[in-house]
Amino acid sequence: MLWAVSVFLILLLLPLKECTGASFRGLLSSLAENMEQSRESAQHASALKNFRSFSCTQRKDGLYPDLSSECSSYYRCLDGAVYSYLCPSGQILTYGSDECRPKTEASCPEVPPATGPCVNQPDGFYPNYSEKCRAYYGCQNKSVVGGWWCERGAVWDLSTGSCKSGGDLVCSPPSCWGLPDGPHPSPASSCNAYFVCKNGVRTDHICAYQTIFDYYHKRCMPNQSAVCYDQGCEGKINGLHSVPKAPCHVYLRCFNGALVGLESCPQNYIFDGQQCVLANNFSCWEEGQGTCQGLRDGIHAAPNSECRGFFFCRHQQLIRTFKCTQGLVFNGKECVRKENFVCNSQSIVCTNKTDGYHTVEKTRCKSFYLCRGGVKMSVHTCPGNNMFDGEQCVDPVLHQCLDNTRHQQTSNLTNRVTRSF
Known part of the structure; x- marks a missing residue:
């Protein structure tokens, strides 16, 4: 150790x-x-x-x-x-x-500069940092209504509003040293608390019931519509990351699992999970779903979205879901006009299918998809009048596509393709 x-x-x-x-x-x-x-x-x-x-x-x-x-x-x-x-x-x-x-x-202060207990503080309970969080006090109508001690060495935990005991007890009073005036999230509070700096002096606040502090909006907001940015980098690799429920143009810069900065794309741009891109043909899709288990890094078509939805995966984790604008569909790589892509996402199922390429039914051999380990890896559409012959897109004079109701397995041992006749 x-x-x-x-x-x-x-x-x-x-x-x-x-x-x-x-x-x-x-x-x-x-x-x-x-x-x-x-x-x-x-x-x-x-x-x-x-x-x-x-x-x-x-x-x-x-x-x-x-x-x-x-x-x-x-x-x-x-x-x-x-x-x-x-x-x-x-x-x-x-x-x-x-x-x-x-x-x-040299000298070390017990706590950083702060207003007195309950001065401009909302009603609720707060840790007593002068007692290393082993005690706490209550505020009501800007007045102190009592002070209490946690029992058996426990400390006051802002994230749960309770006395906490265990091996990971931390009492670190926040400070306004080096910070601009305004609200800031209280560390280790799970966004249930924040503090306001004014001329270097801190005033502690707690959010009301069923609200959390949203760092982007700089205020407490209802749980269902707020984002706890303070926890957004936990378990993340160093770099840029998007956050579910956050505005499309907002992203996090993470380092060592901690939030370095909350940054925004320029106007008319959104963050696609890797970089800022022009938002001219798709947008964030908060209701979108997808699973990244077994999928490579990159974008993948979303199920049950009429071919408009897609999602971004990184290290088999779902980063964000997107949706093509009205009149466009996702062809496996980008949003394109409907007439340039045949959508039949309901029939694309890889369960119990062999690894390799398979033709999408009822598309006249224009669309096909890749299965691997029972998971759909990608969807493809042949350009123009070209058709998929089981291995690649070819001129229709080289391949006869008959009714899709009869299928047979090819003996191609290279990619084990299922062809349609």
């Missing part, structure tokens, strides 16, 4: 060309030395646990102390990404400083 923690922290240091307050070699040496001490090892584990509770989204580049570690660890924000560091033993980092200093020469 110690080896894994060491590797993780070292990797976090690699992207930086130089280290603040010490040389890169000196910092790695200090890190290795500290890891050999059991007390310091626990400190490293705690720093990693708190890593997910700090966000650099919209925060200025710079160094920020981790108050939950009494400033013995800190974060560096760089282009929206967050990196975690540890000060050398006996040193801490104060906000505004560019290096760790001995504890006798």
